[in-house]
Amino acid sequence: MPKTATKPVRIVVAKVGLDGHDRGVKVVARALRDAGYEVIYTGLRQTPEMVVDAALQEDAQVIGLSIHSGAHMTLFPAVVDELKRRKATDIVVFGGGIIPDDDIAALRKKGVAAIFTPGTPLQEIVDWLRKRFPES
């Protein structure tokens, strides 16, 4: 559902899982903020339930997930499932981290809209969001 032009897109950015590698998530959060998005960074060790809670409370249209521990095949789909359970499937989920190519296709099938791996230019993430939310 397109949002009105006056309202900036709100993005909840979260570290799911147990690892504390927050370099990537912080760089991306800053870049998105600089690109004009409203960014809410939840901090570390968020469970899928906590992430969805935050997104609903913050009235976010997008959830950005970061993980470096190898638990992405469990935790990314768990966020999507939690959104389904809470009837909030209009919220777009994307993610990044150390994620092998084969897993990316599988994650997209499970409802993760995009995966950005190390080496992705920040502009590519911003461009993807602009395309997804052209009025933002």
Next chain:
Amino acid sequence: MKVRARDAKELWQEEFEKAPVRDDGIETSTISGIPLKPLYTGDDLPRREEELPGQFPYTRGIHPSGYRGRLWTMRQFSGFATAEETNRRYKYLLANGQTGLSVAFDMPTLMGQDSDAPTSRGEVGHCGVAIDSLADMETLFEGIPLGDITTSMTINSPAAILLCMYIAVAEKQGVPASKLGGTLQNDILKEFIAQKEFIFPPAPSMRLVVDSIEYCAAEVPKWNTISISGYHIREAGSTAVQELAFTLADGMAYVDACLERGMHIDDFASRLSFFFDAHIDFFEEIAKFRAARRIWARWMRERYGAQQERSWKLRFHTQTAGVSLTAQQPELNIARTAIEAMAAVLGGTQSLHTNAMDEVLALPTDKAARIALRTQQLLAYETGAANTIDPLGGSYFVEALTDEMERQAEAYFKRIDEIGGVIPAIEAGFFQKEIADAAFRYQNEVEQKRRIMVGVNEFTVDEEEPLEILRMDPGLESQQAERVREVRRRRDQAQATNALNRLRKAAAGNDNLMPYILDAVRAYATEGEIMQAMIEVFGTYTETAVV
């Protein structure tokens, strides 16, 4: 005709200024942003007495014989899936000429949780080996005589527990604790600063660190009780200077904490060890290692009044930079790692881990792990790098850069002091912000192509050939969860409960907790249970997230 030196330099300067320079917009400062001259000469050499290896302040190395006496320890960090599988990998690495072990634990183990905890889902055995109790540790070292090898364990918040497990396995092998050699990372300050695997608040966290240092000084005297780590600070995005300064500042904070406990500096200082990153900017890294030794020696002798020479010597492990590796054209990572490893060797490291080319995608396959180890063997035996001690000592450039690193690190120590010390600076988010700023600055330089990452923002290919990667068995998590439940069923429950109760009571008092933890470990209390007992007394820490 001989031109006088002064005139010759002026002539060079004139010619340099006339010569065309590249205008590709690529930075000529170090990767950390230290501006560099195009040429260094004798004018840049500091005026000081000649420095020599094995002599204070050890800029040129801590051993008078360098690698002629003994090569660095080739210590590949490794661990995945179950204790059984990792035990097989250790035997493989030892059979291939590796000279020390280094344990990588999975996330639940690092965070003090058992494999059957709800928040462990999806994480078990993924980025290291899953260890829940003494039973797993027994399997991990099955057939490996702990009296004959040294082992490094990368673990922090629950470090005391894993050390106790190691001691308990040795007991079962008939090896007394006094014979054990190895290193416990046990560096909680850099967890708050960079890696973020903290559990307890800073004060009880520091108590546990000091407890283990104090205990080992008496009972496990050959053990390196802490590995004060710049690696994670650097990987989180810091500059080389920040890595150097924050790590040494952490080191001094541990020294202060031990002195406060009433220990004598020379009783523990020589068991403190360090761990640095070897990044891709070759000369800057070498200068960093050299500066680290000099700064530490001065502070230990002059500020802390350590009397024994061994207390002044900074010994360190190095790992090549994980963040310099690229998922694109990953075979290039072999070349990057070789260059970084060479910097570590020329910087005089005591031990080294070389990353495998596929570590940017997953844990290494057997083949990738072997190439990484072979890279070190090649450096040691083919290149001649080990033949001459500190071969870059006296280089105009490297000496000037060493001094510059030292100067900038000292400036950071002043700033940290002004904030009130390391822990107040952590609580104020000082380090975290400095690192995040540096990471963001670097990323922007890459985006603007002022820094080139080969295969990423230049020299790319359209179609990548996929690399074969290590996959975990999906059934692993439930097997490991079942294993820990089995341990709980089979142990003497009263013994475990009593040990945990005694630990809880001791945590509320002032006793050294190591003997209590060791008892709980021997009773097959699980890691998660032991942590939980301490959490009930100490509470947990939550970071205010700064972007």
